Amino acid sequence: MPKKKQPTQEIKCQPIPRITFANAQAMREYLITASGPFIATGVLDGWNIVRAWTPNYFSKRFGDLEVAAFVDLPVHGAPYDMRSEDHLLRMTLRQFVERIDKSQKASYIHQLSAAKIPDIVGETHFRSLLPPGVGNGMLYFWLGSGGTRSGLHFDRFDNLNAQVFGSKSVFIVSPDQCGRLYPFPDNVEKSRIDVDTPSFERFPALSSVRAHTATLIAGEILYIPKLWWHHFHSLSPAININLWYGEHISMRSILRVVAQSGVGCWIQVARDFLVCGLFGRPSRARLFSDVPTGKFLYETIATGIRRRMF
Numbered sequence: 001m002p003k004k005k006q007p008t009q010e011i012k013c014q015p016i017p018r019i020t021f022a023n024a025q026a027m028r029e030y031l032i033t034a035s036g037p038f039i040a041t042g043v044l045d046g047w048n049i050v051r052a053w054t055p056n057y058f059s060k061r062f063g064d065l066e067v068a069a070f071v072d073l074p075v076h077g078a079p080y081d082m083r084s085e086d087h088l089l090r091m092t093l094r095q096f097v098e099r100i101d102k103s104q105k106a107s108y109i110h111q112l113s114a115a116k117i118p119d120i121v122g123e124t125h126f127r128s129l130l131p132p133g134v135g136n137g138m139l140y141f142w143l144g145s146g147g148t149r150s151g152l153h154f155d156r157f158d159n160l161n162a163q164v165f166g167s168k169s170v171f172i173v174s175p176d177q178c179g180r181l182y183p184f185p186d187n188v189e190k191s192r193i194d195v196d197t198p199s200f201e202r203f204p205a206l207s208s209v210r211a212h213t214a215t216l217i218a219g220e221i222l223y224i225p226k227l228w229w230h231h232f233h234s235l236s237p238a239i240n241i242n243l244w245y246g247e248h249i250s251m252r253s254i255l256r257v258v259a260q261s262g263v264g265c266w267i268q269v270a271r272d273f274l275v276c277g278l279f280g281r282p283s284r285a286r287l288f289s290d291v292p293t294g295k296f297l298y299e300t301i302a303t304g305i306r307r308r309m310f
């Protein structure tokens with residue numbers, strides 16, 4: 001019997017706007033009022049790192065540095081469905097770079113705080129791009145093979161992500177569509193969707209999502225406002241450096257995402273608030289994930305109360 005043809009399932013997308021800036025000052029002025037994501041070209045060209053940084057360069061310069069590496073990463077499914085401990089290995093940066101040269105499977109040094117490699121901090125120039133009054137931000141380093149996938153998620157701060165080496169495909173969705181993105185009930189900042197092979201049967205509301213996409217290439221900087229959902233997929237070995245800056249999202253905006261995510265989510269968040277937060281029981285460590293939303297809410301409230309009391 002001939003196989004039934006599956007309908008093509010593609011989320012409707014339009015390109016992320018690209019803007020060429022004459023210099024850092026021009027981008028900084030634009031950022032003050034920017035209301036959505038964009039890709040900045042022409043700014044990173046002036047940073048030496050775009051010519052200097054490669055995986056081999058890092059291997060030679062910081063080869064003995066011990067790093068937490070995520071290895072044998074899955075090709076399909078939401079990465080957050082996996083357990084962190086099944087993919088996490090400690091190794092030197094030299095061993096990691098040898099691994100990405102040899103292994104067929106995706107490996108990732110994911111979100112390494114630049115404080116671990118302080119020598120590189122002065123080689124980036126994000127401060128020249130920041131609007132006034134937003135502080136210095138937090139700098140992170142990302143080095144991986146081709147085929148790494150971040151999974152669809154949102155962050156709690158505004159983000160400038162510089163593609164220093166290689167390229168990545170990027171997929172972005174506005175925060176108002178969060179009710180159609182199927183967050184995990186225990187972690188509402190992460191989506192259950194596999195962006196590369198979306199299933200409209202399993203996740204029907206996805207068919208009405210409108211996304212923005214682009215291939216981010218070396219020399220470009222992507223701006224992602226806080227709360228915007230995004231997914232990165234590396235198309236080659238890649239190095240990124242990103243800066244989260246500005247004000248943390250409000251408690252109210254997290255509760256809004258919980259409210260839009262359905263009754264199952266409300267129950268799970270309340271449970272984790274009590275069990276993992278109040279009673280301190282261990283929680284499931286999802287790949288590339290922070291603590292469960294309920295525990296995070298508990299910790300935020302408890303810290304606020306402690307600050308007021310002491």
Ligand SMILES: O=C(O)CCC(=O)C(=O)O
Nearest residue numbers: 149150155159161232242
């Ligand atoms: O490049 C990646 O894999 C993820 C980057 C990311 O999620 C971010 O910059 O917020």
